[in-house]
Amino acid sequence: MRLPLPQVEPDETLPESVTVYEVGPRDGLQNEATIVPTAVKVEFVRRLAAAGLATVETTSFVDPRWVPQLADAAEVLELLGDDGRGPARPVLVPNERGLDRALEAGVGAVAIFGSATESFARRNLNRTIDESVAMFRPVVERSRAEGLWVRGYVSMCFGDPWEGPVPTGQVVDVCRRLMDLGCDQLSLGDTIGVGTTGHVHHLLAGLDAAGIGVDRVGVHFHDTYGQALSNTMAALQDGVTVVDASTGGLGGCPFAKSATGNLATEDLVWALQGAGLDTGIDLDALVATSTWMAGHLGRPSPSRVVRALSAD
Ligand code: HMG
Ligand code: MG
Numbered sequence: 001m002r003l004p005l006p007q008v009e010p011d012e013t014l015p016e017s018v019t020v021y022e023v024g025p026r027d028g029l030q031n032e033a034t035i036v037p038t039a040v041k042v043e044f045v046r047r048l049a050a051a052g053l054a055t056v057e058t059t060s061f062v063d064p065r066w067v068p069q070l071a072d073a074a075e076v077l078e079l080l081g082d083d084g085r086g087p088a089r090p091v092l093v094p095n096e097r098g099l100d101r102a103l104e105a106g107v108g109a110v111a112i113f114g115s116a117t118e119s120f121a122r123r124n125l126n127r128t129i130d131e132s133v134a135m136f137r138p139v140v141e142r143s144r145a146e147g148l149w150v151r152g153y154v155s156m157c158f159g160d161p162w163e164g165p166v167p168t169g170q171v172v173d174v175c176r177r178l179m180d181l182g183c184d185q186l187s188l189g190d191t192i193g194v195g196t197t198g199h200v201h202h203l204l205a206g207l208d209a210a211g212i213g214v215d216r217v218g219v220h221f222h223d224t225y226g227q228a229l230s231n232t233m234a235a236l237q238d239g240v241t242v243v244d245a246s247t248g249g250l251g252g253c254p255f256a257k258s259a260t261g262n263l264a265t266e267d268l269v270w271a272l273q274g275a276g277l278d279t280g281i282d283l284d285a286l287v288a289t290s291t292w293m294a295g296h297l298g299r300p301s302p303s304r305v306v307r308a309l310s311a312d
Contacts, residue, residue, distance in 0.1 A: 005283070006274030013237050014275050019055060020265060021187075021218055021244045022048055024293075025076075026057040026092060027262055028250030030067050032297060038072045040296050042079045044289070048247060049083060051285035053265070057111065058084055060092035061101045067254065077105040087149040094125060099139050103146065110143050111151035111187070112136040114178050116171040119162035120155055120191070124255045133177050140181040152178035153187045153220065157203060158195030161257040172206045179212055186217050187244060190231065191256045193224030197234040204238045218242030221263045223249060223302075228263035229271060243268060248290030248301040264303030266290065283309070 025045050029036055041059070048056050058080065064071030073091065077084040090109035093099050102110055114132055115121040125132045136152075143150050156163075157171045175186055188203065204214060219235040219242070221228035232243050249264030269281050287309045290301045301307065 006270055008274060008276050010276030014233075014272075014277065015236060015239060015241045016277075017241065018236065018272055018277055018279065019218075019242045020053060020268060020279060020281065021242055022053040022056045022247060022265060023220070023244050023262060024048060024056075024247040024250055024265070026060055026070070027244075027252075028246040028248070030060065030069055031252035031254055031259075032069055032250075034297075035069060036296060038075050038079065040293075041072070041076050044293060045076070045080055045089075046083060047285070047289040047292070051289060052279070052281040053247075053286075054280075055088045055090070057090045057092070061098035061105075062092060062094050063097075074101060074105045077107065090149070090151055093139055093143075095135050096138055096142070099142060107148065109149035109151070110139070111153055112139055112178070112181075112183070113153040113155065113189075114174055115155045116166050116174045117156045117160040117163050119160055120256060124155065124253070129174060133181070136178070137181055140183060144182050149185075150183045151185045151187055151218075152181070152183035153189055154178060155189040155191045155253075155256070157188045158190040158199055159192060161192055168203055168206045171203060172210045172212075175207060175212060176210050179216070184216075185242065186212060187220045187242075188217060189220045190222055190228075191253055192259050193222035193227060195221065195231050196227055197230055200231050200234040201238060204235065204240070214239040214241075218244055220244035222251065222259055222261065223263055224260045229267050232263060232268065233271065247286055248293055248306060249303040250293070250297075250301075261302055264290075264301070264305065266303050266305040266309070270305045 059073040060070045086108040093110040245265040245268045246262035247265040249261040251262035252259040
């Protein structure tokens with residue numbers, strides 16, 4: 001028998017409300033080898049917003065030679081019109097050239113993206129950590145002067161495929177440096193999905209001790225080892241209220257060996273609804289969107305909830 005919704009049993013250990021920060025159109029698509037038509041990307045964002053996702057990261061203004069899939073960032077935003085602007089439609093911006101392009105497209109929010117490790121900073125940004133912080137400084141300063149909302153991602157917070165374990169102090173240091181630039185929010189990236197729940201509690205405690213409270217922090221778990229949802233619930237129990245997720249569980253980073261999809265938004269919504277949180281998100285509409293997108297990508301969604309709800 002198909003269960004259309006989970007049975008609701010409130011979980012008092014969770015916060016009263018959670019903001020789902022949807023990254024499907026950006027993190028979800030950036031790793032796809034076959035170019036997705038611009039019109040499909042635009043419809044993807046529209047369908048996500050219509051399903052009740054208030055915050056949708058729409059695209060990236062990175063060097064198109066590095067990420068050809070998102071070379072059409074300006075066209076996507078032009079076609080989205082007002083639906084692609086405002087503080088709830090962030091875009092990735094690595095440098096001032098990217099910011100110029102994003103401002104020209106009329107964005108209302110940007111996200112810079114640093115790394116807790118030197119290896120990934122080099123591979124993802126062609127910079128050392130110091131050089132990348134220097135690259136971000138004018139981006140954040142100018143963004144704030146323009147009144148944009150600014151997020152700072154930190155990748156490899158829970159482990160790095162080249163360096164192995166990443167000391168918590170090293171992660172906290174990079175987080176502190178990005179927040180000191182003037183970011184409004186931090187997103188802790190488990191880029192290769194290796195983290196576990198104790199590690200999540202430990203890192204959040206380390207950040208708190210460094211003056212970065214859970215009210216400034218979002219979590220970004222990739223699901224490579226099947227830990228994304230349990231890690232997310234652990235973070236929520238510690239008081240985090242912003243969770244990154246990707247509809248259908250798409251995602252990955254072209255520059256991180258062994259990175260797979262993000263936490264699937266459907267899996268998250270199922271868990272939150274069951275725990276009695278009103279997300280305002282229409283799960284059936286999300287599943288229909290993932291099934292539609294899977295048709296364009298030519299393979300089924302890895303999300304368990306999508307599979308269960310789309311099976312007859
Ligand atoms: P670089 O080659 O060092 O760049 O790349 P450069 O500053 O030396 O410039 C070289 C040329 O690129 C110049 O053009 C620039 O104008 C151009 P030329 O003079 O040769 O004709 N250029 C640009 N063109 C368009 N837009 C731009 C831009 N920047 C330079 N923004 C750079 C450095 C940072 C640009 C490059 O490394 C890059 O684009 N990296 C992006 C990598 C990326 O997108 N990774 C995926 C996102 S991060 C992620 O997925 C992790 C996350 O999800 C969290 C997690 O899971 O952990 C966020
Ligand atoms: Mg990611």
